[in-house]
Amino acid sequence: MDYLPKDPAILVSSVNMLLRDEEFDTLESLCYNFGTEPKDIKNYLLGHGFVYSEKQKQFRPIGYDTVTR
Structure with a gap:
């Protein structure tokens, strides 16, 4: 991946994948x-x-993460 996507849903998916698969150890890196x-x-x-x-x-x-009752 050469750049971060602009579409919010694809950006979330891409960032979460890169962090989950340990390509990067922090959001900052x-x-x-x-x-x-x-x-x-x-x-x-x-x-x-x-x-x-x-x-x-x-x-x-x-x-x-919030519970509504």
């Missing part, structure tokens, strides 16, 4: 490799309904 800032990706995806979980090292849909 992934961003450095692709010439972008972690805050830029986090803010872009937050606007599209995804939040980054440091604990799980992946982007997740907002509210995925």
Whole structure:
């Protein structure tokens, strides 16, 4: 992969795959490799309904971990 995709769903999938498959050990190292800032990706995806979980090292849909009753 030479660049990060612009489509939010494909970007989430690509970033999560690269982190899951241990191509990169942190979001910061992934961003450095692709010439972008972690805050830029986090803010872009937050606007599209995804939040980054440091604990799980992946982007997740907002509210995925919350329980509603």
